[in-house]
Amino acid sequence: VPAPLETCWSLWEDRERIPLWMPWIKSVKVLDKDPRMSRWTLATHQFGRDWEFSWLARNLPPVKNNKIHWPHAGIEIQNRGQIKFVRTSPTSCNITLIISYEVPNALVPFANALTPLVEGIIQKDMERFREVV
Numbered sequence: 001v002p003a004p005l006e007t008c009w010s011l012w013e014d015r016e017r018i019p020l021w022m023p024w025i026k027s028v029k030v031l032d033k034d035p036r037m038s039r040w041t042l043a044t045h046q047f048g049r050d051w052e053f054s055w056l057a058r059n060l061p062p063v064k065n066n067k068i069h070w071p072h073a074g075i076e077i078q079n080r081g082q083i084k085f086v087r088t089s090p091t092s093c094n095i096t097l098i099i100s101y102e103v104p105n106a107l108v109p110f111a112n113a114l115t116p117l118v119e120g121i122i123q124k125d126m127e128r129f130r131e132v133v
Contacts (some may be wrong), residue, residue: 003133005085005093009065011133012083012095021128024121026052036060042077046117047110053077078102095129097122 001008011017015028015038025130026043040055055077062068068083079101086094103111 001095001130001133002092005065005087007133008093008095008129009085011129012068012085013062015059021132024125025127025129029122032077044121047113051106053080053104095126097126 007109014128015030015096018028019025024042024043027039028041029039031037031039038055038057038059039054041090043050045051057070059068059070065082065083065085065087071080071082072078078097080101081097084096084098086096088094099118102127103114107114
């Protein structure tokens with residue numbers, strides 16, 4: 001990414017800004033009573049219809065300017081992942097996003113098509129992040 005690591009880190013750390021480069025994430029709301037927790041809402045049109053899913057996520061303590069990570073936190077959509085940041089120069093860095101998830105019951109009939117679809121969406125999101133930053 002052609003931006004300083006600290007700039008990229010601050011954008012990703014502000015979870016409520018993530019929909020700026022991930023438009024299929026309709027919203028992220030950090031919970032007032034526990035700022036480690038956030039309510040995510042995904043909205044997309046795929047397989048000929050509109051879909052909307054919502055889930056709670058719990059961030060683990062971040063490793064500043066290095067890693068943001070989260071475990072499965074609820075019963076809605078089970079997922080976990082991490083975002084890793086590596087400085088490549090004073091004005092650039094590499095960002096790696098890894099997500100694993102269980103396919104929601106409503107999408108099980110589309111499971112074979114879902115993985116490449118999600119991978120493509122996330123790749124476009126990462127490209128969009130380069131434009132936002």
